[in-house]
Amino acid sequence: MKRKHLIVLLILALTLLLAACGSSGDTSSQDESQDTAQEQTEVAEDTIHPYAWLGLQDMPECHYLDVLATNHYIKKSKEYIDGLSYVSKETKAVDGINTYEKNEYNETYSIDGKVTTINLSSNTYMQQDASDLAEAAVENMESAMETGENLSRRSFKETGTGTIPILSENGDDAEYEYYEYDYPEMEASSGDTMIERYYLKDGDVYAIYTKATMGDTEIASTEIIKKMSGKIPKNTFKLPDLSKYEKTEL
Numbered sequence: 001m002k003r004k005h006l007i008v009l010l011i012l013a014l015t016l017l018l019a020a021c022g023s024s025g026d027t028s029s030q031d032e033s034q035d036t037a038q039e040q041t042e043v044a045e046d047t048i049h050p051y052a053w054l055g056l057q058d059m060p061e062c063h064y065l066d067v068l069a070t071n072h073y074i075k076k077s078k079e080y081i082d083g084l085s086y087v088s089k090e091t092k093a094v095d096g097i098n099t100y101e102k103n104e105y106n107e108t109y110s111i112d113g114k115v116t117t118i119n120l121s122s123n124t125y126m127q128q129d130a131s132d133l134a135e136a137a138v139e140n141m142e143s144a145m146e147t148g149e150n151l152s153r154r155s156f157k158e159t160g161t162g163t164i165p166i167l168s169e170n171g172d173d174a175e176y177e178y179y180e181y182d183y184p185e186m187e188a189s190s191g192d193t194m195i196e197r198y199y200l201k202d203g204d205v206y207a208i209y210t211k212a213t214m215g216d217t218e219i220a221s222t223e224i225i226k227k228m229s230g231k232i233p234k235n236t237f238k239l240p241d242l243s244k245y246e247k248t249e250l
Helices: 002-046 063-068 131-147 184-190
Strands: 072-081 087-095 098-102 106-111 114-119 124-129 155-162 176-182 193-201 204-214 217-229
Touching (some): 063 072, 063 204, 063 217, 176 204, 184 193
Antiparallel strands (some): 072 087, 087 098, 098 106, 106 114, 114 124, 155 176, 176 193, 193 204, 204 217
16 A cells, blocks of 8 residues: 555656656747747848838839849830920840940940940940949948948938829829939038939839929939849840941040
């Protein structure tokens, strides 16, 4: 009888011991879970918004901005200038600090700070060397992409809905969601102003309206986005044979 009683006590003691171990293990697991959650929160707080260096982090995520934020893209658009009857077809490719721009009149290559502008109507070209600034530009851009510094100095102003000026003038009164930005530092330093409105259609940037005032001069334009892609065709940044053109000075 005593032996049976002893066995019961031993089983009870072992059960309590296992329960204590289990409780200790659960506490450790809870602590680890809490630590992990805290670390994830800290990482989330430290994560730089991919649009921050562009100053466009207040806009919703979309294909246009995803590609723009990589600083490696080709964009095709139509440019409408207020007061002018023609529409310019624009192509712009960007790869880091290297850019290529083309319209009906000019092609401009900026490669490592060396700028070549070809006038397609007069078959002439001009060149300018700004390569001494290229290295600093690369460092500033890479740093901004890592830290989220707003290189453009855009400042979010408001969001709303409205018509696109150039389209409404031609009978399209559809209203689109927009995000508007201005440049307060520019206004403070020079008195000049500029606003940009990014209009969205089907969840992506469809048009960009820009209005700049410089003294008594006001210039407004609307860019309708036709294509935005991270796939830049081969040789886009390769200069053509300049022997076909006459060199002119700035």
